[in-house]
Amino acid sequence: xxxxxxxxxxxxxxxxxxxxxxxxxxxxxxxxxxxxxxxxxxxxxxxxxxxxxxxxxxxxxxxxxxxxxxxxxxxxxxxxxxxxxxxxxxxxxxxxxxxxxxxxxxxxxxxxxxxxxxxxxxxxxxxxxxxxxxxxxxxxxxxxxxxxxxxxxxxxxxxxxxxxxxxxxxxxxxxxxxxxxxxxxxxxxxxxxxxxxxxxxxxxxxxxxxxxxxxxxxxxxxxxxxxxxxxxxxxxxxxxxxxxxxxxxxxxxxxxxxxxxxxxxxxxxxxxxxxxxxxxxxxxxxxxxxxxxxxxxxxxxxxxxxx
Numbered sequence: 494x495x496x497x498x499x500x501x502x503x504x505x506x507x508x509x510x511x512x513x514x515x516x517x518x519x520x521x522x523x524x525x526x527x528x529x530x531x532x533x534x535x536x537x538x539x540x541x542x543x544x545x546x547x548x549x550x551x552x553x554x555x556x557x558x559x560x561x562x563x564x565x566x567x568x569x570x571x572x573x574x575x576x577x578x579x580x581x582x583x584x585x586x587x588x589x590x591x592x593x594x595x596x597x598x599x600x601x602x603x604x605x606x607x608x609x610x611x612x613x614x615x616x617x618x619x620x621x622x623x624x625x626x627x628x629x630x631x632x633x634x635x636x637x638x639x640x641x642x643x644x645x646x647x648x649x650x651x652x653x654x655x656x657x658x659x660x661x662x663x664x665x666x667x668x669x670x671x672x673x674x675x676x677x678x679x680x681x682x683x684x685x686x687x688x689x690x691x692x693x694x695x696x697x698x699x700x701x702x703x704x705x706x707x708x709x710x711x712x713x714x715x716x717x718x719x720x721x722x723x724x725x726x727x728x729x730x731x732x733x734x735x736x737x738x739x740x741x742x743x744x745x746x747x748x749x750x751x752x753x754x755x756x757x758x759x760x761x762x763x764x765x766x767x768x769x770x771x772x773x774x775x776x777x778x779x780x781x782x783x784x785x786x787x788x789x790x791x792x793x794x795x796x797x798x799x800x
Contacts, residue, residue, distance in 0.1 A: 494540035497743040500724060501731040501752040504709040508559035512537070513566045517544065521559045521571065531555045533573055535595075549583050549595045552576050558609070560617040562624060570598065572615050572626055580607040580615070580628055604638065604645045610657050618663040620670075620688050627672065629657045651684060652693050660707055666714050673712050673723070679703045681710070681723055681734070699738050703727050730755070 494502070499518070503509040508521035520536040533550040536543055549571050560572040567587040575581050582598035609615070613629035623641035625648070630636050634650035651672065655661065661674040665688060673683040681698040703725060710725040720736035729746035744752040 495754065497731060497754065498752045499540060500711075501726060501744050501746075502750065504711065504724070504726040504731065505746075505750065505752075507557075508561040508571070510561040510563040510569070512563075516540070519561065519563070519569075521549070521561055523553060523555055523557060526551065531557075533557065533559065533571070535571070547594050549573070550575070550581065550597075554578075556612075558613060558615040558628075560615040560626065562617050562619060564619070570617075570624075571595070572617055572628075574609045574615070578608050578611065578631070580609050580626070600640075600643060601645055604647060607636070607638070612658045614658070614660050616661045616663050618665055618670075620665055621668070625663060625670070627651070627661060627663060629655075633657060635661075649691065652695065654682070654695065660709050662710060662712050664712055664714065666716075671712070671721075673698070673710070675703065675707050675710075681725070698723060698734070699736065 503518060503520065506520040506522060510519045512518050517537060517539045520538060522534055522536060523531050524534050526532045530552050531554065532548055533553045535547045535549050537545045537547070550573060552575070553573060554576055557574045561569070562571075563569045567585070569585040570582055571584075572580065572582050580601070582601045583595040584598050586594060586596050607628070608631045610629040610631050610633065615626065615628045617624060617626045620639075623639055626638050626640075627635055630650075634653065635655045636650055637648040639646055639648050654676065655674050656677050659675045661672060664671045664673065668688050669685055670688050671683050671685050673681060676682045680702045683696050683698060684693045685696060686693045698721065706727065708726040710723055713722045713724070714720075715722070715736075718736070722736070723734045724743075725732045725734065731743045731745075731752065733741045733743055742755040745755050747753045
């Protein structure tokens with residue numbers, strides 16, 4: 494499996510994240526519990542093998558949206574929607590003697606019940622000193638909440654231009670938040686604001702008009718050129734779109750969750766996954782669970798028991 498095939502495999506799952514081990518990654522999937530309900534399950538995989546499966550949450554909707562953030566293999570958090578339609582979070586407990594590997598984040602409920610619009614998506618990203626989560630409310634607005642120091646607080650709605658069912662991808666670059674989404678016209682647009690600010694600016698990703706439904710996508714940032722590259726899974730094909738509007742089909746779905754290269758094998762090899770995803774020949778990096786920040790900085794996903 495080359496890097497483009499691995500990226501397509503990750504984007505084809507409801508949610509995913511890189512592992513600290515460059516040869517493995519995490520996928521989130523929804524499976525039947527055998528009793529008419531559904532469970533949210535984490536799969537730990539290599540390119541060839543399924544290493545383990547772990548229950549994250551029980552009794553979730555079959556189509557629950559998810560977002561997955563990983564700082565280290567021992568410090569992870571998953572966001573999802575429960576059966577009544579409310580935003581929930583679970584954090585990983587690395588203690589081998591714990592009753593369960595994943596624990597509900599009770600602190601999230603302290604800011605009140607947060608409903609998620611049916612068919613809407615969830616996304617999340619780290620900031621320098623916390624994390625942000627985005628989701629569409631039942632009223633139709635895309636809301637943002639923030640965790641700092643273990644405390645959750647609402648950050649208010651985003652501009653009303655974002656379709657309810659659009660996948661979205663937040664990315665923090667140099668203290669500026671970039672929120673990418675698919676517009677109602679099928680273009681890849683994005684909003685920007687300072688991480689601590691409230692004023693949004695609307696932007697269009699040049700040349701990124703998509704003719705088919707988008708399953709998921711991710712965006713990389715070239716720190717030297719200060720440009721973005723989008724990687725979009727659409728119609729079973731992983732497409733790269735650079736800042737000049739150049740588009741390349743990388744791999745296509747071949748059935749049974751497999752992807753085969755399209756075009757030159759060299760182009761498919763330009764995507765390298767190691768914790769963050771790095772595009773060779775530049776300094777692009779991004780985390781599939783949400784936007785990355787500069788490597789070397791440390792953030793903590795706070796658990797309820799820590800405060």
